[in-house]
Amino acid sequence: MPLDRFLSDIDVTPEQRHVIELAFKSTLRNLNLIDRSDPVCEIVARKVIEIGTNGVSNAVAISEIAYKQLNPRE
Numbered sequence: 001m002p003l004d005r006f007l008s009d010i011d012v013t014p015e016q017r018h019v020i021e022l023a024f025k026s027t028l029r030n031l032n033l034i035d036r037s038d039p040v041c042e043i044v045a046r047k048v049i050e051i052g053t054n055g056v057s058n059a060v061a062i063s064e065i066a067y068k069q070l071n072p073r074e
Contacts, residue, residue: 006045010053020052023062030067044070 003024007017027044028036035041047066056062 003045003049006042006049010049012053016052016057019057019059019062020048022059023052023066024048026059026063027066027070030063031071 003021007020012020024045027048028034028041031040031044033041033044044066047070048062051062051065056065
């Protein structure tokens, strides 16, 4: 699932886009989501974008926050 389709609707700088892409990939890895066609990946994408566009600018921090919010076991 390409993240581009979600990022095209919002105004982000190239740097923000890169950070969000890194955070998205890291979050998928942390959640053990391999199949990009899995509908859960869309939920992850939306959550990472939400966090990344609301003041958090570090890919590691975005990924950690998203993981904690999305992982039911945490």
